[in-house]
Amino acid sequence: xxxxxxxxxxxxxxxxxxxxxxxxxxxxxxxxxxxxxxxxxxxxxxxxxxxxxxxxxxxxxxxxxxxxxxxxxxxxxxxxxxxxxxxxxxxxxxxxxxxxxxxxxxxxxxxxxxxxxxxxxxxxxxxxxxxxxxxxxxxxxxxxxxxxxxxxxxxxxxxxxxxxxxxxxxxxxxxxxxxxxxxxxxxxxxxxxxxxxxxxxxxxxxxxxxxxxxxxxxxxxxxxxxxxxxxxxxxxxxxxxxxxxxxxxxxxxxxxxxxxxxxxxxxxxxxxxxxxxxxxxxxxxxxxxxxxxxxxxxxxxxxxxxxxxxxxxxxxxxxxxxxxxxxxxxxxxxxxxxxxxxxxxxxxxxxxxxxxxxxxxxxxxxxxxxxxxxxxxxxxxxxxxxxxxxxxxxxxxxxxxxxxxxxxxxxxxxxxxxxxxxxxxxxxxxxxxxxxxxxxxxxxxxxxxxxxxxxxxxxxxxxxxxxxxxxxxxxxxxxxxxxxxxxxxxxxxxxxxxxxxxxxxxxxxxxxxxxxxxxxxxxxxxxxxxxxx
Amino acid sequence: xxxxxxxxxxxxxxxxxxxxxxxxxxxxxxxxxxxxxxxxxxxxxxxxxxxxxxxxxxxxxxxxxxxxxxxxxxxxxxxxxxxxxxxxxxxxxxxxxxxxxxxxxxxxxx
Numbered sequence: 001x002x003x004x005x006x007x008x009x010x011x012x013x014x015x016x017x018x019x020x021x022x023x024x025x026x027x028x029x030x031x032x033x034x035x036x037x038x039x040x041x042x043x044x045x046x047x048x049x050x051x052x053x054x055x056x057x058x059x060x061x062x063x064x065x066x067x068x069x070x071x072x073x074x075x076x077x078x079x080x081x082x083x084x085x086x087x088x089x090x091x092x093x094x095x096x097x098x099x100x101x102x103x104x105x106x107x108x109x110x111x112x113x114x115x116x117x118x119x120x121x122x123x124x125x126x127x128x129x130x131x132x133x134x135x136x137x138x139x140x141x142x143x144x145x146x147x148x149x150x151x152x153x154x155x156x157x158x159x160x161x162x163x164x165x166x167x168x169x170x171x172x173x174x175x176x177x178x179x180x181x182x183x184x185x186x187x188x189x190x191x192x193x194x195x196x197x198x199x200x201x202x203x204x205x206x207x208x209x210x211x212x213x214x215x216x217x218x219x220x221x222x223x224x225x226x227x228x229x230x231x232x233x234x235x236x237x238x239x240x241x242x243x244x245x246x247x248x249x250x251x252x253x254x255x256x257x258x259x260x261x262x263x264x265x266x267x268x269x270x271x272x273x274x275x276x277x278x279x280x281x282x283x284x285x286x287x288x289x290x291x292x293x294x295x296x297x298x299x300x301x302x303x304x305x306x307x308x309x310x311x312x313x314x315x316x317x318x319x320x321x322x323x324x325x326x327x328x329x330x331x332x333x334x335x336x337x338x339x340x341x342x343x344x345x346x347x348x349x350x351x352x353x354x355x356x357x358x359x360x361x362x363x364x365x366x367x368x369x370x371x372x373x374x375x376x377x378x379x380x381x382x383x384x385x386x387x388x389x390x391x392x393x394x395x396x397x398x399x400x401x402x403x404x405x406x407x408x409x410x411x412x413x414x415x416x417x418x419x420x421x422x423x424x425x426x427x428x429x430x431x432x433x434x435x436x437x438x439x440x441x442x443x444x445x446x447x448x449x450x451x452x453x454x455x456x457x458x459x460x461x462x463x464x465x466x467x468x469x470x471x472x473x474x475x476x477x478x479x480x481x482x483x484x485x486x487x488x489x490x491x492x493x494x495x496x497x498x499x500x501x502x503x504x505x506x507x508x509x510x511x512x513x514x515x516x517x518x519x520x521x522x523x524x525x526x527x528x529x530x531x532x533x
Numbered sequence: 534x535x536x537x538x539x540x541x542x543x544x545x546x547x548x549x550x551x552x553x554x555x556x557x558x559x560x561x562x563x564x565x566x567x568x569x570x571x572x573x574x575x576x577x578x579x580x581x582x583x584x585x586x587x588x589x590x591x592x593x594x595x596x597x598x599x600x601x602x603x604x605x606x607x608x609x610x611x612x613x614x615x616x617x618x619x620x621x622x623x624x625x626x627x628x629x630x631x632x633x634x635x636x637x638x639x640x641x642x643x
């Protein structure tokens with residue numbers, strides 16, 4: 001720091017200092033929740049204070065990430081922070097380009113509602129003294145994974161997500177919590193090994209861990225023997241993280257067993273780290289790998305069909321939405337796999353909207369479980385409880401419409417954008433290429449109908465069928481979790497369904513940015529100039 | 534030396550994967566630890582392909598790369614914490630089901 005100031009002329013030094021302070025913005029969404037988690041741990045004996053502190057921390061952190069998104073979007077330049085002022089390829093870089101900033105803001109926005117739900121939840125797990133610190137660690141890890149520009153740092157952040165998610169599930173009220181946590185930990189450890197092997201292979205081939213530097217070196221020399229191996233290993237990691245079909249088996253169990261505020265976050269934003277990984281992999285690291293994109297389209301379609309059918313056959317509301325996540329992630333992967341400017345924009349939009357909808361639906365399922373005589377979202381228990389929860393019924397109906405993609409909800413906008421990108425791609429290509437778009441488009445349409453089927457199945461089971469009292473002492477509880485968070489989220493869904501233009505513009509800008517990887521590379525590697533001079 | 538390293542990584546990975554897939558949940562946790570060591574050894578060999586002397590030694594061309602060692606340190610710390618947590622989970626599960634057999638631990642399937 002001092003060296004740089006001494007060498008540069010006075011005026012430049014001042015503006016450089018100012019610029020450096022602005023770059024600190026990139027790390028705020030990570031550092032605020034981490035610090036907040038440490039302080040929340042100190043407040044473990046005073047539950048009310050700890051909860052209030054955690055919620056305040058989350059709000060502050062969201063404000064920082066929203067401001068970061070605004071700065072990145074309005075200035076048109078990525079905000080890049082070099083940790084400890086080590087120049088780019090050697091130190092750890094935190095780089096917020098438009099994609100990362102959108103993802104970070106999305107994660108933290110949804111997490112604000114997750115905290116809001118936790119504040120009003122009746123779970124015993126929420127009263128656990130480590131709940132809020134772990135929840136803050138989860139959001140820090142997730143945001144960090146999306147903002148980091150260093151592939152090993154990505155591994156560390158993913159591990160933070162895995163460990164905090166596992167512990168949060170293990171303390172769940174559900175008696176199968178530890179079992180689900182164990183299952184998840186085992187599988188995500190396998191993902192971790194794949195990621196580490198991939199990182200090692202990339203490092204031995206290209207001698208760098210910085211993603212921008214890697215992208216430049218891969219573009220210069222794409223014929224290294226270990227490169228395809230590394231790409232496959234990274235792809236497997238991200239597939240396990242985002243529960244793509246052959247690697248999905250942990251996901252429904254894990255998302256059913258965790259406490260409601262946590263499972264709402266796991267199924268909506270935590271799986272998006274894999275989507276983010278694929279977006280970076282196919283646009284920044286190996287934009288030339290067509291086979292990877294084709295694989296994504298195929299697996300996405302399999303996921304859409306499998307997830308939809310799986311959701312239609314479940315016996316538990318939470319499990320149904322966990323399966324539905326498989327299908328929705330499939331939609332996003334098809335968008336990423338097509339790789340046209342419009343379809344990438346649609347994929348990012350879909351990511352955002354799905355996060356809002358899915359967290360709402362899981363919160364509503366959790367609400368019904370909290371009203372039911374026994375705390376579970378199994379259909380046999382919550383059947384008929386809807387009669388005593390009319391407001392939740394209205395919210396569930398609107399949320400279900402959003403999930404299936406019916407206007408005026410945001411689900412409609414994201415599906416429309418995806419369809420439009422497919423149709424547009426058809427128009428410019430010959431017959432053989434056309435088939436790669438028409439077949440998915442047809443299946444997307446069918447899957448939307450499957451979505452309607454399972455949402456209405458749940459609606460009928462919960463709101464239309466009578467409540468089956470098995471014994472006289474079995475009564476519906478008069479009060480459940482607070483409906484504030486899902487209500488607000490539904491309002492947001494409707495707002496983004498009617499007033500979608502800014503979001504569409506934002507995602508299209510992001511798609512234009514990520515299609516020019518050299519700009520990202522320059523932004524990350526170019527910042528060292530002030531230091532070297 | 535490289536052959537030896539490659540063989541031992543392969544052997545460790547094979548043993549770890551085999552244990553990971555066993556029916557006993559405690560064996561699978563031990564498989565996790567063995568596999569993580571295989572990965573760490575792989576990372577070590579990534580940096581030390583022609584390392585004869587320690588990092589930052591003066592002899593050019595012979596020193597190992599120090600970075601993978603830092604990576605291994607991070608990975609070891611993380612896997613240590615994870616392994617301790619997994620053992621505590623195993624304690625809870627085996628106390629509840631009174632068995633370590635994977636096929637008996639199936640409360641989630643219904």
